Amino acid sequence: MSKAVTRTLTTSPGLLASLDPLLREWLPRQRWFAGKGRPVTGFSLVAATELLPPGGKLGLYHLLVRAHQALTPVPGAPEQPADCYQLLIGDREALPPRLAPALIGHVAKGPLAGRTVYDALYDTRPTELLLEALRTGARIGGLRFERAAGQDIRSGLVPRLVTSEQSNSSVVYGDTFILKLLRRVVPGVNPDLELPLALAREGCDRVPAPTAWIGAELAGDSYVLGVLQPFVQGAADGWELALRELAKGEDFAAAARALGRATAEVHTALARTLPTVTLGHTQVRQLVDGMVGRLEAAAQAVPALRPYAPGLRSAFAALADLAAEGCTWTAQRIHGDLHLGQCLRSPAGQWWLIDFEGEPSKPLAERRMPQPPVRDVAGMLRSFDYAAHSADPPIPGWADTCRAAYCSGYAQVSGVDPRTDPVLLRAYETDKAIYEVVYEARHRPDWLPVPLSAISRLAADTGTPPSSTPLSPPSPRRPSP
Numbered sequence: 303m304s305k306a307v308t309r310t311l312t313t314s315p316g317l318l319a320s321l322d323p324l325l326r327e328w329l330p331r332q333r334w335f336a337g338k339g340r341p342v343t344g345f346s347l348v349a350a351t352e353l354l355p356p357g358g359k360l361g362l363y364h365l366l367v368r369a370h371q372a373l374t375p376v377p378g379a380p381e382q383p384a385d386c387y388q389l390l391i392g393d394r395e396a397l398p399p400r401l402a403p404a405l406i407g408h409v410a411k412g413p414l415a416g417r418t419v420y421d422a423l424y425d426t427r428p429t430e431l432l433l434e435a436l437r438t439g440a441r442i443g444g445l446r447f448e449r450a451a452g453q454d455i456r457s458g459l460v461p462r463l464v465t466s467e468q469s470n471s472s473v474v475y476g477d478t479f480i481l482k483l484l485r486r487v488v489p490g491v492n493p494d495l496e497l498p499l500a501l502a503r504e505g506c507d508r509v510p511a512p513t514a515w516i517g518a519e520l521a522g523d524s525y526v527l528g529v530l531q532p533f534v535q536g537a538a539d540g541w542e543l544a545l546r547e548l549a550k551g552e553d554f555a556a557a558a559r560a561l562g563r564a565t566a567e568v569h570t571a572l573a574r575t576l577p578t579v580t581l582g583h584t585q586v587r588q589l590v591d592g593m594v595g596r597l598e599a600a601a602q603a604v605p606a607l608r609p610y611a612p613g614l615r616s617a618f619a620a621l622a623d624l625a626a627e628g629c630t631w632t633a634q635r636i637h638g639d640l641h642l643g644q645c646l647r648s649p650a651g652q653w654w655l656i657d658f659e660g661e662p663s664k665p666l667a668e669r670r671m672p673q674p675p676v677r678d679v680a681g682m683l684r685s686f687d688y689a690a691h692s693a694d695p696p697i698p699g700w701a702d703t704c705r706a707a708y709c710s711g712y713a714q715v716s717g718v719d720p721r722t723d724p725v726l727l728r729a730y731e732t733d734k735a736i737y738e739v740v741y742e743a744r745h746r747p748d749w750l751p752v753p754l755s756a757i758s759r760l761a762a763d764t765g766t767p768p769s770s771t772p773l774s775p776p777s778p779r780r781p782s783p
């Protein structure tokens with residue numbers, strides 16, 4: 303295997319043409335394929351790296367491939383910028399039964415004619431090879447396997463592919479490490495590596511510290527392609543845990559408070575180590591314009607949203623009004639896509655935050671911009687609401703109790719209770735609920751009533767916190783008189 307990881311790169315120009323008809327059929331069926339609903343019109347090769355040579359028992363290729371797609375399912379329509387996907391393709395004479403779920407197809411012509419190609423992340427030898435490359439700090443063509451200083455990786459850990467629904471693909475090694483291979487990749491700094499590395503430097507142990515990562519200098523661009531981190535053994539995610547407690551009729555307040563503290567620990571460390579900025583009138587105006595734009599687009603797409611649009615606009619207008627009065631807010635790097643499914647709790651009761659990629663559909667530059675930390679808080683508050691709606695029979699007040707506990711835990715560590723800035727919180731909760739309405743209408747129409755019930759509450763809300771809430775001074779900085 304160590305011979306394989308030092309092999310020099312050879313690109314295979316004929317390879318993609320021979321895979322083209324198979325990938326057209328296979329790629330859109332993958333959970334992580336981001337362009338669902340638009341036919342793939344062709345592929346172009348960004349980079350090909352041969353990890354094991356063709357013609358042997360097993361050939362292995364690392365590919366970055368652009369999938370060109372029509373803008374709408376109308377033939378001849380103009381094309382959007384094509385997404386680039388990371389693929390690890392194996393070729394064998396035939397697949398053993400255990401690899402049946404990995405099948406891409408049988409190649410008819412070209413350099414691999416007669417061979418069977420498959421998603422090699424399902425296979426032991428290719429995934430062992432990746433870990434070995436990370437362990438030894440290999441360079442293979444433009445691929446760079448890097449290890450964090452002082453981190454050791456034991457050899458011989460047994461790999462298994464994580465089969466749950468994911469936006470990317472992950473392999474667990476001997477319950478010791480988990481390697482996330484990013485599927486849709488863009489050049490530049492990936493926050494899923496950048497932020498956990500920054501947090502590790504800062505000594506924040508609410509996030510698994512990256513042990514190693516796969517980077518690449520390919521076709522003139524640099525990429526982050528994968529991150530290896532310690533596997534939190536026996537962990538359950540916050541969504542599973544919340545549903546479990548709900549099914550037992552138990553409240554989740556202590557766990558929500560601890561999660562609030564964990565979120566604040568992460569925010570505080572990020573604010574210490576990465577730049578923060580002040581958002582004044584102009585920046586808040588832009589932020590509000592973005593929120594209003596998303597509302598208008600969502601109301602176009604989902605008619606059920608339209609009756610609430612005036613009330614929702616008022617949530618955004620209230621924020622613009624505060625900014626016009628001279629209020630300012632601090633923005634910093636945040637998680638960017640926080641919900642219960644992004645939090646793991648270890649059997650010892652420790653919370654961990656994972657998946658710092660931000661909303662993958664947003665451009666990288668936007669995902670890396672400083673934002674008010676309340677945005678993460680709003681995401682988590684929405685999640686408690688979602689969990690409560692899954693309970694049958696519903697437990698009155700369950701979500702409110704969690705939401706309050708989460709905010710008070712957050713305040714314990716950060717010194718700022720998010721509820722003291724109700725206008726900002728309402729604006730972000732509204733923005734998130736609108737996003738969820740579109741998401742559910744597209745992906746899970748049965749779930750649409752969940753965000754819609756929040757929409758009806760938020761549209762009617764005046765933004766005033768309940769009088770029983772103990773308040774610390776409001777968090778927007780008000781102009782001096």
Ligand SMILES: Nc1ncnc2c1ncn2[C@@H]1O[C@H](COP(=O)(O)OP(=O)(O)O)[C@@H](O)[C@H]1O
Binds near residue numbers: 468482539643656659
């Ligand atoms: N460090 C970890 N320890 C244990 N399980 C993890 C760890 N990181 C991720 N996971 C598991 O893998 C799943 C997917 O990870 P995530 O980073 O959210 O990937 P994606 O971006 O593909 O959604 C998580 O929901 C969790 O179950």
Ligand SMILES: O=P(O)(O)O[C@H]1O[C@H](CO)[C@@H](O[C@H]2O[C@H](CO)[C@@H](O)[C@H](O)[C@H]2O)[C@H](O)[C@H]1O
Binds near residue numbers: 686
């Ligand atoms: O996990 P992803 O980054 O792919 O996020 C998408 O899918 C989520 C659902 O899996 C969706 O989250 C919404 O539903 C969750 C319950 O299933 C809930 O906990 C979240 O609060 C709610 O937003 C997310 O919006 C979407 O981007």
